[in-house]
Amino acid sequence: MRQRWPVMLFALVMAAIPFVPGMPPFWIVLLDNIGLSALVAMGLVLLTGVGGLTSFGQAAFCGFGAYTTAVLTTAYGLSPWLTLPLSLVVSGLFAVALGLVTVRLSGHYLPLGTLAWGLGLFYLFSKLEFLGRNDGISRIPPLQIGSLKMIDPDTIYFAIWTAVVLCAVLTMNLLDSRTGRAIRALRRGHVAAEAFGIHPPRAKLLVFIYAAVLAGLSGWLYAHFERAVNPTPFGVQPGIEYLFVAVIGGAGYVWGGVLGAAIVVILKEVLQGYLPLLFHGEGQLETIVFGMMLVLLLQLAPGGVWPWLIRRLPLKPDHKRIDPSLVLPPRERPVAASGALLRIEHARKQFGGVVAVNDVSFGVDAREIVALIGPNGAGKSTTFNLITGVLSASDGAISVLGRTLSGASPQDITKLGVSRTFQHVKLVTEMTVLENVAIGAHLRGRSSALASLLRLDRGDEAKLLAEAARQIDRVGLAAQAHMLAGSLSLGQQRIVEIARALCADPVLLLLDEPAAGLRHLEKQRLAALLRELRDGGMSVLLVEHDMGFVMNLADRVIVLDFGTKIAEGTPEAIKTNPDVIRAYLGSVA
Amino acid sequence: MNTTIGLFLLQDGITNGAIYALLGLALVLVFAVTRVILIPQGEFVTYGALTYATLASGQVPGTARLAVAMGVVAFGLDLFMRRRSLRPALVGWSLALNVLLPVAILALTLSFADKQTPIAIDIVLSLLIVGTIGLYLYRIAFAPIAHTSVLVLLIAAVGCHLALQGIGLVFFGAEGQRGPPLSNAAFTIDPLRFTGQSLAVYAVTLALIAGLWLLFSFTLYGKALRATAVNRLGARLVGIRTALSGQIAFLLAAVIGAISGILIVPITTLYYDTGFLIGLKGFVAAIIGGLVSYPLTAIAALLVGCVESFSSFYASNFKEVIVFALIIPVLLLRSLATPAADEEKD
Numbered sequence A: 001m002r003q004r005w006p007v008m009l010f011a012l013v014m015a016a017i018p019f020v021p022g023m024p025p026f027w028i029v030l031l032d033n034i035g036l037s038a039l040v041a042m043g044l045v046l047l048t049g050v051g052g053l054t055s056f057g058q059a060a061f062c063g064f065g066a067y068t069t070a071v072l073t074t075a076y077g078l079s080p081w082l083t084l085p086l087s088l089v090v091s092g093l094f095a096v097a098l099g100l101v102t103v104r105l106s107g108h109y110l111p112l113g114t115l116a117w118g119l120g121l122f123y124l125f126s127k128l129e130f131l132g133r134n135d136g137i138s139r140i141p142p143l144q145i146g147s148l149k150m151i152d153p154d155t156i157y158f159a160i161w162t163a164v165v166l167c168a169v170l171t172m173n174l175l176d177s178r179t180g181r182a183i184r185a186l187r188r189g190h191v192a193a194e195a196f197g198i199h200p201p202r203a204k205l206l207v208f209i210y211a212a213v214l215a216g217l218s219g220w221l222y223a224h225f226e227r228a229v230n231p232t233p234f235g236v237q238p239g240i241e242y243l244f245v246a247v248i249g250g251a252g253y254v255w256g257g258v259l260g261a262a263i264v265v266i267l268k269e270v271l272q273g274y275l276p277l278l279f280h281g282e283g284q285l286e287t288i289v290f291g292m293m294l295v296l297l298l299q300l301a302p303g304g305v306w307p308w309l310i311r312r313l314p315l316k317p318d319h320k321r322i323d324p325s326l327v328l329p330p331r332e333r334p335v336a337a338s339g340a341l342l343r344i345e346h347a348r349k350q351f352g353g354v355v356a357v358n359d360v361s362f363g364v365d366a367r368e369i370v371a372l373i374g375p376n377g378a379g380k381s382t383t384f385n386l387i388t389g390v391l392s393a394s395d396g397a398i399s400v401l402g403r404t405l406s407g408a409s410p411q412d413i414t415k416l417g418v419s420r421t422f423q424h425v426k427l428v429t430e431m432t433v434l435e436n437v438a439i440g441a442h443l444r445g446r447s448s449a450l451a452s453l454l455r456l457d458r459g460d461e462a463k464l465l466a467e468a469a470r471q472i473d474r475v476g477l478a479a480q481a482h483m484l485a486g487s488l489s490l491g492q493q494r495i496v497e498i499a500r501a502l503c504a505d506p507v508l509l510l511l512d513e514p515a516a517g518l519r520h521l522e523k524q525r526l527a528a529l530l531r532e533l534r535d536g537g538m539s540v541l542l543v544e545h546d547m548g549f550v551m552n553l554a555d556r557v558i559v560l561d562f563g564t565k566i567a568e569g570t571p572e573a574i575k576t577n578p579d580v581i582r583a584y585l586g587s588v589a
Numbered sequence B: 001m002n003t004t005i006g007l008f009l010l011q012d013g014i015t016n017g018a019i020y021a022l023l024g025l026a027l028v029l030v031f032a033v034t035r036v037i038l039i040p041q042g043e044f045v046t047y048g049a050l051t052y053a054t055l056a057s058g059q060v061p062g063t064a065r066l067a068v069a070m071g072v073v074a075f076g077l078d079l080f081m082r083r084r085s086l087r088p089a090l091v092g093w094s095l096a097l098n099v100l101l102p103v104a105i106l107a108l109t110l111s112f113a114d115k116q117t118p119i120a121i122d123i124v125l126s127l128l129i130v131g132t133i134g135l136y137l138y139r140i141a142f143a144p145i146a147h148t149s150v151l152v153l154l155i156a157a158v159g160c161h162l163a164l165q166g167i168g169l170v171f172f173g174a175e176g177q178r179g180p181p182l183s184n185a186a187f188t189i190d191p192l193r194f195t196g197q198s199l200a201v202y203a204v205t206l207a208l209i210a211g212l213w214l215l216f217s218f219t220l221y222g223k224a225l226r227a228t229a230v231n232r233l234g235a236r237l238v239g240i241r242t243a244l245s246g247q248i249a250f251l252l253a254a255v256i257g258a259i260s261g262i263l264i265v266p267i268t269t270l271y272y273d274t275g276f277l278i279g280l281k282g283f284v285a286a287i288i289g290g291l292v293s294y295p296l297t298a299i300a301a302l303l304v305g306c307v308e309s310f311s312s313f314y315a316s317n318f319k320e321v322i323v324f325a326l327i328i329p330v331l332l333l334r335s336l337a338t339p340a341a342d343e344e345k346d
Helices: A002-019 A025-050 A058-075 A080-102 A109-127 A153-175 A178-188 A190-195 A200-226 A236-249 A254-279 A285-300 A305-312 A380-387 A410-415 A433-440 A449-453 A458-474 A490-503 A520-535 A547-553 A571-576 A578-585 B003-034 B041-056 B062-081 B088-112 B119-145 B150-172 B196-218 B220-230 B232-237 B242-264 B274-288 B294-314 B316-325 B327-337
Strands: A143-145 A148-150 A342-351 A354-364 A369-373 A395-400 A418-420 A508-512 A539-543 A556-561 A564-569 B186-189 B192-195
Touching: A002 A025, A002 A153, A025 A058, A025 A153, A025 A178, A025 A200, A025 A236, A025 A254, A058 A080, A058 A109, A058 A200, A058 A236, A080 A109, A080 A143, A080 A200, A080 B327, A109 A236, A109 B274, A109 B316, A109 B327, A148 A153, A153 A178, A153 A200, A153 A254, A153 A449, A178 A190, A178 A200, A178 A433, A178 A449, A178 A458, A190 A200, A190 A410, A236 A254, A236 A285, A236 A305, A236 B150, A254 A285, A254 A305, A285 B119, A285 B150, A342 A380, A354 A380, A354 A395, A354 A556, A369 A380, A369 A520, A369 A547, A380 A395, A380 A508, A380 A539, A410 A418, A418 A490, A433 A458, A433 A490, A458 A490, A490 A508, A490 A520, A520 A539, A520 A547, A547 A571, A556 A571, A556 A578, A564 A571, A564 A578, A571 A578, B003 B041, B003 B192, B003 B196, B003 B220, B003 B242, B003 B274, B003 B294, B041 B062, B041 B119, B041 B150, B041 B242, B041 B274, B062 B088, B062 B119, B062 B150, B088 B119, B119 B150, B119 B242, B150 B274, B192 B196, B196 B220, B196 B242, B196 B294, B220 B232, B220 B242, B232 B242, B242 B274, B274 B294, B274 B316, B274 B327, B294 B316, B316 B327
Parallel strands: A354 A564, A369 A539, A369 A556, A418 A508, A508 A539
Antiparallel strands: A143 A148, A342 A354, A342 A395, A556 A564, B186 B192
């Protein structure tokens, strides 16, 4: 609980504020508004800042929450407490429906898609008869505990801020877990996440629903705070504003959402309060100044105010404690149906008219280090992508442990025990080395997102982290385990990728240029590690350009040139093979 | 519905669609070059339209002064950014572009006020004013954060939209305005009546689409703009001034926006905040076109216009719902057709 004291302190301070003598009621109203906005922003932090999915439509989810309770409490006389779960469920269900359509969208289509359905829903709210059209629904009953009616801003204050603190804690729990790492891995693209068994569309849908439920909660609170709803606060303009809040606060940080809400709400209030005094109430001055200040703030702190603030505070990020005695049970291995571990038969991959891999056949046996070499453009990385399911072969068959992989997804192939690194390092730079490596063990963890939210995952989580720490130790980066992955040298990042791959407990390790960017001693250490892994029963297939490294390490070498296998044999045989020499050095004219 | 109504709706849809096409093209252009999703495009429309209407009524539009103010800020920024290497030539160039140019335009505007001027002069002045605003907008708001993520640029764009819309209210008031038509000619091909204005809309749209296509395919500047879009760093390495590309893109977008505004303000009454919705419909078209393809965007815009006019006939209450919902199946098809291979780096 030791990381929890700032949160508790914050909760205490917030709880004490209404009791401060002489506290202007107006400030309490402001704080209520900040809380309502912070709830939505927190969802956006997870969705946009962490998951990389920009949504302009969050205000519409507030609308679902607010209208659900408004209709049910006024037309059917339900108790507001009864409508709370219903509001959340309605927001969640609409999130599932919209999310299934939207989260598949890639790149910039996604924010624009949300903009479009955000607008559509706004017009729907304002046209539907049973939602009161443009006038909305009024006379919503207040929240009530026993005889205490939460009519005043300073009583509902407690409901709002309890929700904010609770959701902040839940969100932080979620981020600091197996599911959280999967979500955070999404930003670096799909390929790396899929290679460790994460299903990006599923993870995206999860955050989408989570953000929508938080927005629904905010909407439910809003309906009972204002005691009336109309379409205006659920349109696109407020939706854009929530996104501001998250971006200004610092889109990757839970507390950035709260801070951003405070900045935006107070700024707007100040502008609305004082500008008319200064300029004698001409037009929409506050929007003008608000817009300008927004642009200015972004120019000064494009990453948001929260990280900017944190950098200036003498806070040390605390390291995760690791209990080295915990052991993650080894993965269940599929039993080999035939002798060879990996078998590639007449594999062919065509991109339009280019044949990247042409009729290549080879195999990797158990306890063997095989090197795949060849000049640039020889088809080595494409072969890797065929094996790991990133690309599917145009023709031919690839099998692992006797199972043919035609049409298998990268996740399925990982489950068979094939684990890889990437030629272009794909680490989550803003996560620590430990967390990055733990992604490798994703499939070996069991805890669900719900368990993570409620911190029921700690036993599982501690084992995953212990395993990650063990693999980091194994590759010799123990001293860097708690550093951000982005702060390491490129060579070290490659080694981190190896540790991540090892975390998946593979039978076959695919390494794409592992020695690039390493210094001489580091290369020797890497070679020693790979030999040790082989002696421990693992097989390694590596692509490498460093001939000294390959020739000293590999048991067998396969040479590709222009997509075709031109030689295969022991390093000694390859060194003297005339075809290989021709491919690398050109023929004597 | 009979054929006559159908034809009327079709004609209406095509006229609106042509305007959306122009805006969609501008959006695609700006996005391709600067990665900015230009939410303030709608403001260029309103500014263009209302500046033109104000000029035509013999008054001096506030936008002319806004251009001067923005120019001065841009000049200040230029000086501040280059404070370590201030060469007289650079300062002179910046002064001419950012201060003297808008001041000259303002002077021209003032000198033509209160006089009966031909429409052509009003149009040219409006385009100059809005064009320079676009130019300085990029310099002030976007050039300093050109390297950041699409999301940050998008939020900055929204900030600009809010500020410009508020300024629009100050300059033009809450009342709607109409401008004089470009031509009063009209003829009838039974049962449809064609006005000179709607023909002008078609002609200008076609001319601009052709012009953009020529610009991007055959001129060095156009190719430089495209190169910037594909790879900023690479473009800089081969000597393309990417900041300049951004400014040119914004200039073009502002001028195109203003042209669309001038084209529609004789047909419909425009308010200071009408542009936003018109701009968004341009967006729908641009998105359907995938933010990259000009011809697809133009076709999509016509489709949007027609869907809008037909749904306003059948289900006028749900017109906007239908138009904006149109996007979703298209987006779905697009992202299924091109599986997510995008590896984001920001």
